[in-house]
Amino acid sequence: MNLSAYWPALLGLLMGCEPLAVPQPTPLPCDLSAYARHPRHQTYLTELQQYRQQSVAPGSILLIQKPGEPRWIGAVGKANLEYQTDILPCSQFRVGSITKMFVAVAVLKLVEQGKLRLDDRLATLLPHTAGHIPQADQITLRHLLSHTSGITDPPNESIRYQLRIVDNAPERFSLTTDQLLATYVYGKPLHFTPGTGWSYSNANYWLLGKLLEQQTGKPLQSVLNDWIFNPLALNNTYLEVRDDSQLVRGYADLYGDGRLFDVSHWDRADSDGEADGGIISTAADLATFAEALFGGKLLSDTWLTEMLKPTRLPSCPDGDCEYGLGVEHWKTGLGLAYGHNGGSVGIEANLLYFPHNRGVFVLYKNNGNGSDKRLMDRLMK
Amino acid sequence: MTIRHTLALAVLSAQVALAQDDPIRPPARPLTISLFSESVSLPTFKGFLRRPNLGVRIGTEFYYRNRPGSQLIQTLNVGFYHHRGLQSGLYLNTELGYRKFIGGFFAEGFIGLGALGLSQQLRRYERTETGDFRLASRWMLRAMPSVSAGVGYQFGRQTTMPVTLFTRYEAFGETPFSNRGIPVLPHSALHIGTRFPVNP
Structure with missing residues (x-):
């Protein structure tokens, strides 16, 4: 038998394997002139360029908002390497887990309205979880919001989920979220007795998304539209699944050789439409949201204070879990900042609010590796 | 040419080879052909039929020990698979294995190592000297460790033309890989195949 006759056919198959298509974006109308006239434009731009180079990102966006100077947004690099499309200050991107802040606000609005209490039990709120999630009758709404439920975190802990x-x-x-819960959460043991430890879990927010839909009788995106996006005129922010050809694409070094793969469809598959990380937004909209939330326009003082109150447990370092209800506490060189980090295979996003000067900091890049964010201390002084 | 055409050609030619019988030729060599369904996963039997990513493997065997009840085997194989939305792989590998017979039935296990040439479907970019990115080759070469186990039945054991049917579960890796601390991208493959002697 002459096997050599088949090599051309096999090589033909290999070469005929077409790469996945990347949709071509259309040019965005984005007025950059105001930022170019900002008094610290060059300083901020230089910092952003260095950050992008150091973090090996195709593109990066930075927003600085401080008292005494106008908001500045800059962008360097590329949003889409296939078409060498520039990333722009108005580019839309996946915000990852920053979504949790929005979802937490919506849940706290229901609490504020008296429709829910932070001590309500999961088994009561979502009866189908009883018998599927251990100690569902002990897990409270507060535990879900603060990641103290002990529920497993499939996106970060399950190789099976990732593969x-x-x-x-x-x-x-x-x-669907129900299928995710049934496949990766139900029947899995808790990391600890509810309320005794802190362990970040996206599944907490899958459950909170279900709860919001059940309580309001509306899809989660409608809840966020009605309560947050529309009132704040966040016109470039949404949760629902849409065509994503205009979004900044995500990239990752999968083989550790410095080359980046376009993993946008993995990020889309992992998070689009989900309560743990599905929001699409812009730097400006994120800053407007932070300004409104921490300025008391979304929640009353009572519930904003509750949202920001640190989770304290003996099992956390120095007793401080550095997390409130859907809000991270960052101990920066400038003092405490509130906000959230968002990350997935191909992106990293950060939204922080500095209470000492009411400053807002947004930093985004389309490489899913970690990064050194010390420029924040220098720029937010 | 589609995968289906290639597989059909491979099976057809094997049958032609089987029909040939020339007593003056050197001893026959076993030819193994298997079709397999591949997935990226930890070892599991789920998903092979739900969304099969097809592959074909052709190889032969050499025997360190060849007794009626057992064999100590070295294999040499070439294979190809196409994983939709991810990559195509063409590999050359060798395996060391043991096969135990009970009558015509047998069970076998192998460990192997190979070279895996990949054509990635995800776009891949490399950094230039200016810090920008440009499209990079989608070809990659990776090491391919493997482990497998299977069962089968050999027909016509006492004849000069025994024919074997088998199924084998194979777990193989694609390494180096480096994302989220995972050093090997694991693959699984479920093979169904046949082995028969052919005259070289």
């Missing part, structure tokens, strides 16, 4: 996205992203994209 499923690599293996078949469309299948993962089609899974």
Whole structure:
């Protein structure tokens, strides 16, 4: 048998394997002139360029808002390497877990309205979880919001979950939250007795998304539209699944050799439409949201204070879990900042509010590796 | 040419080879052909039929020990698979294995190492000297460790033309890989195949 006759056919198959198509974005109308006239434009731009180079990101966006100077937004690099499209200050991007701040606000609005209490039990709120999630009758709304429920975190802890996205992203994209919970959460042991430890879990927010839909009788995106996006005129922010050809694409060094793969469809499959990380937004809209939230325009003082109150547990370092209700506490060189980090395979986003000067800091890049964010201390002084 | 055409050609030619019988030729060599379904996963039997990513493997065997009840085997194989939305892989590998017979039935296990040439479907970019990025080759070469186990049945054991049918579960890795602390991208493959002697 002459096997050599088949090599051309096999090589033909290999070479005929077409790369996945990348949709071509259309040019964005984005007025950059105001930022170019900002008194510290060059300083901020230089810092952003250095950050992008150091973090090996195709593109990066920075927003600085401080008292005494106008808001500045800058962008350097590329949003889409296939078409070499520039990233712009108005570019829309996936915000990852910053979504949790929005979802927490919506939940606290229901608490504020007296429709929910922070001590309500998961098994009561979502009865179908009883018998599926251990100690569901002990897990409270507060535990879910503050990541003290002990519920497992499939996106970060389950290799099976991560490989499923690599293996078949469309299948993962089609899974509903109920299916995610049934596959990766139900029947899994808790990390600790509810309320005795802190362990970040996206599944807490999958459950909170379900709860919001059940309580309001509306899809989660409608709840966020009605309560947050529309009242604040966040016109470039949404949660629902839409065509994503205009979004900044996400990239990751999968093989540790410095080359970046376009992993946008993995990020889309992992988070689009989900309460743990599905929001699409812009730097300006994120800053407007932070300004409104911490300025008391979304929640009353009582519930904003409750949201920001640190979770304190003996099991956390120095007893401080550095997390409130959907809000991270960052101990920066300038003091405490509130906000959230968002990350996925191909992106990293940060939204921080500095109470000492009411400053807002947004930093985004389209490489999912970690990064040194000390420029924040220098720029937010 | 589609995968289906290639597989059909491979099976057809094997049948032609099987039909040939020339007593003056050197001893026959076993030819192993298997079709397999591949997935990126930890070892599991789920998903192979839900969304099969097809592959084909052709190889032969050499025997360190060849007794009626057992064999100590070295294999040499070439294989190809196409994983939709991720990559195509063409590999050359060798395995060391043991096969135990009970009558015509057998169970076998192998460990192997190979070279895996990949054509990635995800766009890949490399950094230039100016810090920008440009499209990079989608070809990659990776090491391919593997472990597998299977069962089968050999027909016509006492004849000069025994034919074997088998199924084998194979877990193989793609390394180096480096994302979220995972050094090997794990793959699984479920093979169904046949082995028969052919005259070289």
